[in-house]
Amino acid sequence: MKYSYFPGCTLRNKAKDLDTYARSCAEVLGFGLEELPDWQCCGGVYPLGHDEIGRKLPSVRALNAAKERGQDLVAVCSACYHVLKRVNHDMQTDADVQSRANNYMQLPEPYLGETRVLHYLEVLRDVVGFDELKKKVVNPLTGRKIGAYYGCLLLRPSSVLAFDDPENPRILEDFIRALGAEPVLYPYRNECCGGYISLKDGDMSKSMCHRIAQSAQGFQAECLVTACPLCKYNLNKDGSLPVYYFTELLAQALGVKEGDK
Amino acid sequence: MNSVEAIKEISGVNPLKCMKCGKCSASCPSFNEMDIKPHQFVTYVINDDVESLAWSKSAWKCLSCFACIERCPRDVQPGRLIDAARQLLIRQRGQQGLTAEEIPTLLDEEMPQQLLMSAFRKYWR
Secondary structure, three states, X not given: OEEEEEOOOHHHOOXXXXXXXXXXXXXXXXXXXXXXXXXXXXXXXXXXXXXOOHHHHHHHHHHHHHHHHOOOEEEOOHHXXXXXXHHHHHHHHOHHHHHHHHHHHOOOOOXXXXXXXXXXXHHHHHHHOHHHHHHHOOOOOOOOEEEEOOOOOOOOOHHHHOOOOOOOOOHHHHHHHHOOOEEEOOHHHHOOOOOOHHHHOHHHHHHHHHHHHHHHXXXXXXXXXXXXXXXXXXXXXXXXXXXXXXXXXXXXXHOOOOOOO | OOHXXXXXXHHOOOHHHOOOOOHHHHHOOOHHHOOOOHXXXXXXXXXXXXXXXXXXXXXXXXXXXXXXXXXXXXXOOHHHHHHHHHHHHXXXXXXXXXXXXXXXXXXXXXXOHHHHHHHHXXXXX
């Protein structure tokens, strides 16, 4: 299976581990990630204003490029996934956004939300399957107690993202279990890390992240796992628990991360 | 278009659907930082009191975590209203949540591009 792949700006810079291991693990697991040529930054935040058409266009271009290649579009970064999926939903359901974006784009054929947007974790769950993933694990993470940190962008609003149960998700826990580790359930796993407030008000996001880490520690988590570079950055500022990208753990378990063989 | 109409237009939200259950404020991770709480924010829009909103901290403290939007039983989407107020301040009044002078002092080496993009989009025209 081949997918169009949207890495996003952070995965090219500060979050290379999220990108590199996603690609190498995909090879091991038997699916291809073909990076879209000329993709543009998704903008990091979904444009909530109904009239913000211009800010949705980078996503529309990527979505349409995947459509022209006849492929589903995969993202690994929570923010890219969130923005692409919500813009795609607008292109499926909002006549005003549809007509204004298409008037601007002047495509040979209008784009109306035909592309399917998937998060890498959804490919693992729904295409590869966690049972199959488990069979490919060569270095099981046995004995490790790992807290899944979902944050906001993968889950909400669930009416559009339809990624998992927004109040009681399990995809990351199932993923952790497939790698041979023990998932730790804790109440703050879908609470906000503070997001972009950390640029202006570092203390605020730090105290929010401290509550998250304390909650996980209270249930004996020894580390946290996330799909979001901004969550990782904010949680690192608190520093109570080590934080890994889910792709790092995946690469470790599959034996593709150097030094872990 | 007056300011309240602009907020309704930008957000696409009908604040009159609110039944004041308070779930949005109960869910809000920024509750303690906000002078006008999410459920009150809806009421200010209903009462055409955009001046109070313009001077409140709330528009700049929303984190777009979408907890209020997820949990609102009436699909009022308070987060969209707050975001529309923020955009109104930036678009019509030229207010910025960031100044060019302060940006270099806020940066550090580990900052992901995602943070810069998101913050610039939210705080800057």
